[in-house]
Amino acid sequence: MEGMGSRPRVMVTNDDGIDAPGLRALVRVLVSTDLYTVLVSAPHSEMSAASHSITWRHPIGVIKVEIEGATAYAVRGTPADCASLGISDLLFNGPPDLVISGINMGSNCGYHIVYSGTVAGAREPFLHGVPSLSISYDWAGGKSSVDDYKVGAEACLPIINAVLNDIRNGTYPRGAFLNIDLPTDILHHKGYKVTKQGKHMTKIGWKQVSSSTQGGKNPLTKNMQVDSVPGEEISVSSMPQEVFFTREIRSQQVSTEENDADYVAVREGYITVTPIAALSNAEIDMRSYYKEWIRHVVPSAL
Structure with a gap:
């Protein structure tokens, strides 16, 4: 253009x-x-x-x-x-x-x-x-x-x-x-x-909310965006109709990484x-573990 x-x-x-x-x-x-x-x-x-x-x-x-x-x-x-x-x-x-x-x-x-x-x-x-x-x-x-x-x-x-x-x-x-x-x-x-890329992440959980209002900004996930107002607890196993959940931050992961x-x-x-990089290579000890593991699962494996 x-x-x-x-x-x-x-x-x-x-x-x-x-x-x-x-x-x-x-x-x-x-x-x-x-x-x-x-x-x-x-x-x-x-x-x-x-x-x-x-x-x-x-x-x-x-x-x-x-x-x-x-x-x-x-x-x-x-x-x-x-x-x-x-x-x-x-x-x-x-x-x-x-x-x-x-x-x-x-x-x-x-x-x-x-x-x-x-x-x-x-x-x-x-x-x-x-x-x-x-x-x-x-x-x-x-x-x-x-x-x-x-x-x-x-x-x-x-x-x-x-x-x-x-x-x-x-x-x-x-x-x-x-x-x-x-x-x-x-x-x-x-x-x-x-x-280097570390192993830290924020722990995120879920909570039930009362409204089905789609208040999110992300068009790909708009059906999952709801008001963050605590709702009345409902037993999921006995839900009479659709209920809604939203993510919430619980804690920061503590690590002793280098x-x-x-x-x-x-x-x-x-x-x-x-x-x-785009390739996600497992750590060397994991590759070694699974090389031995696969031989027990499938004896003909290389």
Whole structure:
């Protein structure tokens, strides 16, 4: 749809929606450098925790959106849809040089990466050979403000510029993409630290609610979004009609994992840079266990 110049083409996507302050701050910072051609292909509405889901059986709508200094489209699809469409030949006449997904409201460390639409927005281009980054901010209620997104975006510029320079020189490794997490006190961060994906996750349970009102923002899960008003307890085994449940945060998992884990470093105040790949290789001891196990299950197994 658009012809671009010779400057590096940087495409931004996210899972919080095209109007999210994190995305808008990132775009403004990128535009202000006057170094890139800035493109945006982002969800029309919030798609948090969509993971790497895609729209398959029906068309998705796209509408052009005015964002100063950028060519932007709102897509009625998932983050992976937005990234896939953005790197195709349809919106921007060919793939961008780099895709950045974020800045997400909330960190994406440890097992949360599995659920993250923000990370999926970077993983999808990576699967198709396009370099990418995902960026998340460890937002804390009562401490954080929307101004922190601008500080965080500026803190990521050295990484963004270095990646683009390596791409230009043909030295950028294609075996992983980078998942970046910004600490809550981003203005006083302790520096940059390369980490590994940890095993941390938030424990989430369920509670029964009384209303079937679909108050959620996520069109893919709108039938599961209900008012979080405690309802009268009903025995599920004797339900006279449909009843509703909603998720609730129970606790943070406590771990004694080594210090090179992503969530440990971000809580210590570092900007974490975690290489992520698409392959999910089990740990060596698990592979050894199942090699022996399968021989007992199926004697002819190799």
